[in-house]
Amino acid sequence: MEGLPVVEAGAGFTFLSGIKVLDLTTSVAGPYASMLLSDFGAEIIKVERPGGDDARGWGPPFLDGESLWFTAVNRNKKSIVLDLEDATDRANLRGLAVQADVVITNQPPKAQRKLGLDYEAFATLRPDIIFTSITGFGLTGERSDLTCYDLIAEGYSGVMDITGEADGGPQKIGAPAADMLAGQDAAMATIAALFDRMRTGKGHLVDVSLVESMTRFLSCRVSPYLGAGEVPARSGGTDSVIAIYQQFATSDLSLTLGLGNDGIWHRFWKAVGDQAYGERPEFRSNTLRRASRNEIVAKIQSILLTSPRDHWLTLFAGARVPAGPINTVEDVASDRALRERGLFFALRDGDRIVPQIGLGIRIDGRTAIPRSAPPRLGEHSHEYATAGATGPSV
Structure with missing residues (x-):
């Protein structure tokens, strides 16, 4: 974090102020979706199982015992711990759901139904709920209950087959691209559904899949195949519809x-x-x-x-x-122009200082200021214990 400007937690954007989101997700895609909503002002209640979000353990590196993968996609949230296998905790969750505008989950549909955590169950409690599901393959179809990670989705999508040198094997993109794209899609669709609910009063079921989000990312490569039978091949990034569109060596750096x-x-x-x-x-x-x-x-x-x-x-x-x-991550993180735009900073929240990558979107000349650092596991359970208990029981 050396050299990063220190930003104090503040009010941030308020476009989604008053919107309450129950985030039941883990890993990257779902937490990224809810963090995007939080950056626009939504209140996020992060519901974690005992032991916490899987990503809390994804390290090293760690910062003060917390995975830096986790802290990358979980600012502005309040963490509570509920065991959704437990009937009492599920009742508490339903109590919270009555007060929520949005529920986001990344469980496969069979698991959603088994625990009574699917769209129909939440819509019974609150008919105008926006239920956003992020899964590997979607809520329907023969693969709907298969488990999935970013790597698996990249393989299914075709992006790995066209990434890498011509004489080499397929390569994964160097970031969790399917997770991040699906998370962004989920946030965008959730906001669209909320806008429609404002007009109609109706809730919606949003169905996002990692494979479809990643495949859509390849639209400009899939379209030439669908329309003309042109099959792209690995070429080390030198093959494009644009004649000259690639990397070159110079006398020192590319x-x-x-x-x-x-x-x-x-x-x-x-x-x-x-x-x-x-x-x-x-x-x-x-x-x-x-x-x-x-x-x-x-x-x-x-x-x-x-x-x-x-x-x-x-x-x-x-x-x-x-x-x-062709920058390294170190080059990017120290890029003066990006820093001047406020993309990289260290967030001070009480006695904690956590590195953050900003929203990267300016509205009316302003960027989003985080309201709080990524939460410790169960840090806010006491704030919601009473609210949840007052809701309907199973």
Whole structure:
């Protein structure tokens, strides 16, 4: 956390102020969904089983005994502990559900029904409930009760098959992409359902699956197959509908370069001092440039090897040619522009200081300020014990 600006917990955004969410999820996708809702102002009651969210144990590294994976997706929440296998605790949960606007779960449908924690059960208690389910494969279909993680979803989606070097094996994306995409989808759909409830008074069942969210991420690769039978293959990130859209080596560090239209194509060749090459008739369109991709790539590579990366990035920035570094996580975390935008900070909450990655969305010039740090397990159980007990019993 060295060098991170310290932010005090504050009020934050209030767009969803008054919305109460029961978060029954664990791991990454569900907690990320509820954290996004919390960043917009919703109150999140994080219901954890004895022992807590699985992600609390995902380490090392740990900070003050807490997994840094867990703290990445659980700010602004209040943690209570309930054993949902226990009838009394399920009754307490139902008491809380009567007062809630949203329930988020990531249990497979069979487990939801077994414990009476499915949409129908909650809708009986509160007909206008928004019930958001995040599962591996969705609530219907032959795979609906299979267990799933991000890795499994990435394999099903096709993204692993097209990620990696041409002569290598399939690779997982270097982040829990399916989890994060499904969590974002769940938050977006929940807000849409809440908006409709405001107009109609009706509750909704939101059904999000990791596999479908991850597969939709590949829309621009799946569409050419559906429409033209084009099957993408692993290529080390060099194969794109855009003729020149890949990484290149320089005399020191690699960079990325995207010559995405005719104007950029000509500006690039003018910038590197070979305007005539860019004006050759056989390169006058992206379709023609794709046919000569290997020749063009070799030509560009020979030029870029003559100078260091930062020379080229400065040159291309001045010429309005899209290019950038290939940062490490360390590079990203220390990026001055991102820090100035407030994306990385250390959150002070009482005697705790926890590193955080911000919402990254500005509204009216403001960004979300966290209301509280990620909770300790069961930290807020006492606040909700009475509220839950007053609700209906099983």
